[in-house]
Amino acid sequence: DVKVTQSSRYLVKRTGEKVFLECVQDMDHENMFWYRQDPGLGLRLIYFSYDVKMKEKGDIPEGYSVSREKKERFSLILESASTNQTSMYLCASKLGGAQGYTFGSGTRLTVV
């Protein structure tokens, strides 16, 4: 069965810390995505990547960066965590073409 694995289910970090959220997929998918999900706002795209070392900004990239050194791994980096980055973070991947996403289980990040 295909899998997208996010390294942590729950995280608590302090304001100003650098935070790494890791996502790994075992499906040889080209495209990977990071979303955050907040009540009343739905899923909002932060960054995505369509190939190794390639990245594009989504709708809300401010305060975040990403890294994709290997095809299977896509990392989201919060350079200096702030309380407004408290959220559920969802990673997803897909093949090219008309395919749906496969989501990871999510990481609920709390910044205190």
Add this chain to the structure above:
Amino acid sequence: GQNIDQPTEMTATEGAIVQINCTYQTSGFNGLFWYQQHAGEAPTFLSYNVLDGLEEKGRFSSFLSRSKGYSYLLLKELQMKDSASYLCAVRDQYGGATNKLIFGTGTLLAVQP
């Protein structure tokens, strides 16, 4: 701009039929997806429409009208386990690099006995 609208909440009775509507206005269109998300879990894929008409998959069906920017998800023979959020999402580009999904805020469906 990009806009996807769906009702915030719906309630239905076990065994009944419920229709969840979604309207969209996006700069491009290459398919509409429905996802189911139980509380605290990841969204899971339900259906995909790219041409006008109805797609049926067991108890779930999804309809698309591209000219009206409209879709609905139909759930038949409702079960308690169908209580979840249902997310409508539009793919905004043809293939290529920028084939990302834009999501609505989701419809929270509560199925009552």
